[in-house]
Amino acid sequence: MAAKLGYDPEILQILKQATSNEIVQLTGYNEEQKTYKANGIASPTDKGVEILDLIRNELKGKDYFVFMESSQSVGIIKGKDQTKIIEIMGTEGPNYDIANEDVIEFFKDWRSKYDFNIVYADDSSVSIELNQLPKNLDLFANEIYDFCPDTVDSGSGSIEGLIEEIKLTNGVSFWWD
Numbered sequence: 001m002a003a004k005l006g007y008d009p010e011i012l013q014i015l016k017q018a019t020s021n022e023i024v025q026l027t028g029y030n031e032e033q034k035t036y037k038a039n040g041i042a043s044p045t046d047k048g049v050e051i052l053d054l055i056r057n058e059l060k061g062k063d064y065f066v067f068m069e070s071s072q073s074v075g076i077i078k079g080k081d082q083t084k085i086i087e088i089m090g091t092e093g094p095n096y097d098i099a100n101e102d103v104i105e106f107f108k109d110w111r112s113k114y115d116f117n118i119v120y121a122d123d124s125s126v127s128i129e130l131n132q133l134p135k136n137l138d139l140f141a142n143e144i145y146d147f148c149p150d151t152v153d154s155g156s157g158s159i160e161g162l163i164e165e166i167k168l169t170n171g172v173s174f175w176w177d
Helices: 007-021 050-059 083-089 102-109 137-147 150-156 158-168
Strands: 024-029 035-044 064-070 073-078 116-121 126-130 170-173
Touching: 007 035, 007 050, 007 073, 024 073, 024 083, 050 064, 050 073, 064 083, 073 083, 073 137, 083 102, 083 137, 102 116, 116 137, 116 170, 137 150, 137 158, 150 158, 150 170, 158 170
Parallel strands: 064 116
Antiparallel strands: 024 035, 035 073, 064 073, 116 126, 126 170
16 A cells, blocks of 8 residues: 555554554545545544654654544545645535635645644544644634634634633634534
8 A cells, every 4th residue: 555655654554553453545535525545544543632643753754644534543644735634635614615725725824824733634624733822812713713603603602712712722623514
């Protein structure tokens, strides 16, 4: 599989050691939300997000990104831009007329302003962890709300509540119902 995908075989070994489970080709979602075999690898795990730091440390200095592709599976993709995760997973908000390209552009723009890692992505949500809290949390929370109203309307209930959640979790989840 490493040769087929153009991956360093060591990356597959790192994933295998971390999960103690089989490695499969990552499943992505195209514009029609149909599944396809993406250029990535995945492995089931019952260790949840705590496994991400372990694998990230192993991948340090390599052009690979690790993320949860479901609550029970970790994925790794090759690249220099973590928004490739969003592209592969086909994340969009159709109820808000937000296409996958819009989500990608939002997070690319954010990379220039904020220090974060994508920890989870699927076809309708993205979760990030902040490496550093933004200096202006009011502005940050309002940017989140403007792009993804469900974070407040179906989540925290207010911008102030969202700010408190961000402080508590050092991250935020975006989802579009």
